[in-house]
Amino acid sequence: AGLGQFCGCKMEAVASMDCVASTGSVLSIAQKAAMQSSLPILKKNYKFHQVLFFGKIIGKTADYLIAIGIEDSWLDTKKFFYCQDGVAWAQLPDVTAELKANAAKLPSGLMFSGNPSELFPLPAPPPTGEEEPAEDAESPKITEEQRLAVVVQMIEAETALAPVGALSMRSTGAVLPSPAFAGLDASAAKSISSYVLLNKTKPTSVLTPAVTKSADALASAETIVPKAALCVFADESVGAVTVRNLLWPGALAFCKPGTKTWGYCYFGTGEKNQDIAFMLP
Amino acid sequence: RHFEWAGFGLPREEAFRVYMSLHKLQIAKRLSTVRFFGKILGTTADYYIAEAKFLEDPEEEEPPEGVEPPPVPPEARGTGCNACVYFATNDPAKPWTELPQATPAQISAARCIRKYFTGNLDANVRAFPVFPGKEREYLRAQISCIVHATVLCPKGKYMLQGEEDEPKTVVEVDKEDEESYVPLAPGAMQSVQSWCHYYMGILGIGRTTNLPKEEEEEDEGEEGASKPKVADTEQEVQALAPVSPSDWSVQVVSRMGGVPVVIARSLRWPGANSACLQEEDKFTNLYIGYGHEALPTPFAAMPPPMIQQEPPDLEEQQDPPLADENILFKAAKQAEYEEEEEAAPEE
Numbered sequence: 257a258g259l260g261q262f263c264g265c266k267m268e269a270v271a272s273m274d275c276v277a278s279t280g281s282v283l284s285i286a287q288k289a290a291m292q293s294s295l296p297i298l299k300k301n302y303k304f305h306q307v308l309f310f311g312k313i314i315g316k317t318a319d320y321l322i323a324i325g326i327e328d329s330w331l332d333t334k335k336f337f338y339c340q341d342g343v344a345w346a347q348l349p350d351v352t353a354e355l356k357a358n359a360a361k362l363p364s365g366l367m368f369s370g371n372p373s374e375l376f377p378l379p380a381p382p383p384t385g386e387e388e389p390a391e392d393a394e395s396p397k398i399t400e401e402q403r404l405a406v407v408v409q410m411i412e413a414e415t416a417l418a419p420v421g422a423l424s425m426r427s428t429g430a431v432l433p434s435p436a437f438a439g440l441d442a443s444a445a446k447s448i449s450s451y452v453l454l455n456k457t458k459p460t461s462v463l464t465p466a467v468t469k470s471a472d473a474l475a476s477a478e479t480i481v482p483k484a485a486l487c488v489f490a491d492e493s494v495g496a497v498t499v500r501n502l503l504w505p506g507a508l509a510f511c512k513p514g515t516k517t518w519g520y521c522y523f524g525t526g527e528k529n530q531d532i533a534f535m536l537p
Numbered sequence: 538r539h540f541e542w543a544g545f546g547l548p549r550e551e552a553f554r555v556y557m558s559l560h561k562l563q564i565a566k567r568l569s570t571v572r573f574f575g576k577i578l579g580t581t582a583d584y585y586i587a588e589a590k591f592l593e594d595p596e597e598e599e600p601p602e603g604v605e606p607p608p609v610p611p612e613a614r615g616t617g618c619n620a621c622v623y624f625a626t627n628d629p630a631k632p633w634t635e636l637p638q639a640t641p642a643q644i645s646a647a648r649c650i651r652k653y654f655t656g657n658l659d660a661n662v663r664a665f666p667v668f669p670g671k672e673r674e675y676l677r678a679q680i681s682c683i684v685h686a687t688v689l690c691p692k693g694k695y696m697l698q699g700e701e702d703e704p705k706t707v708v709e710v711d712k713e714d715e716e717s718y719v720p721l722a723p724g725a726m727q728s729v730q731s732w733c734h735y736y737m738g739i740l741g742i743g744r745t746t747n748l749p750k751e752e753e754e755e756d757e758g759e760e761g762a763s764k765p766k767v768a769d770t771e772q773e774v775q776a777l778a779p780v781s782p783s784d785w786s787v788q789v790v791s792r793m794g795g796v797p798v799v800i801a802r803s804l805r806w807p808g809a810n811s812a813c814l815q816e817e818d819k820f821t822n823l824y825i826g827y828g829h830e831a832l833p834t835p836f837a838a839m840p841p842p843m844i845q846q847e848p849p850d851l852e853e854q855q856d857p858p859l860a861d862e863n864i865l866f867k868a869a870k871q872a873e874y875e876e877e878e879e880a881a882p883e884e
Contacts, residue, residue: 282546314802316786487580493550502580502653505827525807531836535653535829537580537663 283312287321290342295323298337298345302327305432310336310412311506311522313404315368322408322522329430330423330454336408338372338401346372348405358398359406368526374400407526415501416454416520417509418474419445423454425473442513445497448486449478451509454520484536502536505529546823547576551629558629559587566624566635567592574623574684575808575824577676582627582656586680586824589622623680625673627656634658636677642669647678651829651836666839679828687803688822689785807831 283291291309299307304325313320320338323345327333337345349355362376375397424434431454444450452474480486485503496517501507506524511517529535547555555573563571566589574586624633650664658673668675787801802810808826 282548316804484580489583493554500578531651531832534664534836534838535651537653537655537660 287342291321291323294339294343294345298323298325302335304335308519309521310408311524313338313368313407314523314525317369317371320368320372320404324412329428329432331425331431331457334412336405336412338404338408340372348408349402351405351409355398355402356406356410359403362398362403368400368404372399372401372404376400376403404526411504411507411522411526413455415504415507415509415522417451417499418454418520419511419518420450420452420476422516422518423452423474425457431473437516439515439517440497440511440513442490442497445511445513446488446490448483448488448499449476451486451499452476453480482532482536485532503529503532546825554629555585558585558626558633562587562624562633563589568622573823574680575826577654577679577824577828578826579654579656584625584627584654584656584676585629587624587633588684589624590620591622621684623677625658625676634673636673636680639677639681643674643678644681647675647682649839650675651832654828664838665841676828682830683806683824683828687806687824689801689820691820805831 295307295309298304302325304327306326308324308326310322310324313322318340320340321342323337323339325335325337327335336348338348339345376399377397419437419440422434422437423431425431440450453476454474456475456479457473458475480503482503485501487500487502489498489500491498496510496512499509501509504522504524505527507520507522509518509520511519546552559571559573562568568589569592571587571589574588577584577586619638623636625636626633646666646668649666650662650668652662652664652675654672654676658671658676660672662668662670662672662675785801785803787799800810806824806826806829808824810823
């Protein structure tokens with residue numbers, strides 16, 4: 257029953273996208289309907305604990321819908337899937353450090369094109385010494401799929417927020433939804449200190465009692481740099497509070513005060529806002 | 538609604554609230570046309586922006602005396618950057634505030650800075666170079682830039698009408714007139730060439746039109762020196778200019794059992810979208826975003842002006858000693874006394 261409750265909380269995630277729609281990202285009815293049927297199938301096939309709809313990465317000719325499958329712990333074991341129509345999901349490749357380094361070499365501001373097998377040539381390393389670069393050496397290429405995987409993982413790692421108390425760390429180290437969470441109340445939901453970064457654990461000392469350790473394992477959202485990058489918006493008409501991330505424009509976390517509904521998503525082009533230092537009022 | 542198929546736009550209830558609010562605004566302010574321009578997101582509150590034209594233009598205010606007219610005068614109400622009046626509000630249920638007319642100084646200054654809007658029209662814009670105005674002027678300037686860069690229309694729907702040498706107006710093409718109206722082929726909207734800008738482009742000085750050239754003085758002797766800078770004026774960008782493909786991406790979204798919708802997304806101004814129904818003659822433009830251009834390179838703030846150097850030190854000079862001064866003083870007094878004596882016996 258407990259599991260069913262949380263399943264319900266997340267299966268409605270597609271429906272709870274209404275909470276974030278006022279920033280201009282809505283799902284078309286075709287996409288919603290397709291995902292309502294394809295996400296449970298994905299969950300069953302892979303035997304996931306939860307499947308979340310992460311959001312949309314906008315490309316030049318087509319967009320990508322991204323979903324996350326959680327096997328066991330919300331912290332470590334996540335698999336990312338993408339698709340373009342809402343029906344057929346494909347798994348994104350795992351991200352290695354080499355892949356991350358290669359993706360970082362691409363010029364910033366390059367949009368995704370919409371074709372998953374498109375190749376992006378990486379700029380060749382500057383020739384060392386006086387040797388001429390070998391003419392037959394091909395510059396390494398990176399596919400759009402790999403690039404997507406790197407970007408999605410980076411965004412999710414940096415922007416995923418959860419309300420305080422919604423997740424707790426078990427003795428195995430796995431981070432799972434806490435059964436004692438009943439929802440934030442309206443005034444607490446409006447302050448950033450009521451949210452924690454999902455992917456960042458707090459450094460804990462051995463002396464803290466186990467109860468505090470399990471409940472308090474994740475770093476508070478106030479540790480984000482710069483601090484003013486998170487803006488909280490309360491929308492009474494929908495009854496939701498959204499937290500917008502200005503460092504990754506398009507990243508949102510939402511919760512409905514008083515209920516167990518919460519989530520996070522990303523709708524955007526996948527670019528970081530490098531100029532945020534200038535732009536904050 | 539067309540935008541909803543593409544995954545962009547406001548949720549239905551919110552769109553309806555905005556529509557009712559615009560309707561109320563139209564009646565209250567006696568506007569001839571009102572269009573929902575879009576939503577500009579801010580850090581504490583968002584702005585809903587409406588674009589409108591008055592039925593009767595209000596009277597121009599006299600500029601206060603003693604204030605110098607700016608070097609680049611703003612465009613008159615109803616032309617160029619000020620063709621439409623803009624209203625902003627934080628909430629569709631609240632009353633709309635009219636934004637002031639845009640001046641070229643504000644538009645050029647807005648291009649040099651990049652700041653998030655806070656949602657409060659009276660907030661200061663803390664940036665360098667110092668922006669001449671508060672957030673409402675910055676908002677108005679950014680709206681001008683966005684509108685002139687991103688409002689699109691299908692090619693062939695509008696044409697320029699007017700005499701030579703006079704500013705042309707954009708007029709809808711009369712469909713009955715077979716010569717000028719060339720309907721687009723159904724699939725044509727998918728290519729970027731079928732879209733064109735609806736408004737004129739904004740020049741570097743902050744206006745859409747150049748200042749009227751003053752007549753050159755016929756001074757034979759000073760031809761080279763005092764020539765007014767005619768060569769530096771930029772080419773005006775005409776309205777209905779074609780759209781450059783690198784700035785826009787076009788997608789077709791199919792609707793089962795309906796006419797497919799073509800969406801053009803701006804790459805330079807992320808958040809600006811234009812939708813057109815193929816085979817039907819409808820199109821709309823909408824902007825939802827933070828109000829900034831997507832720069833190809835990271836933003837570089839203008840450096841502060843050069844620190845002024847200290848003036849050269851004054852050289853020390855010897856003060857003349859008092860005795861010398863007294864001699865000079867006595868001699869001057871003596872001369873005065875002698876003059877008086879000469880004048881007196883003459884009387």
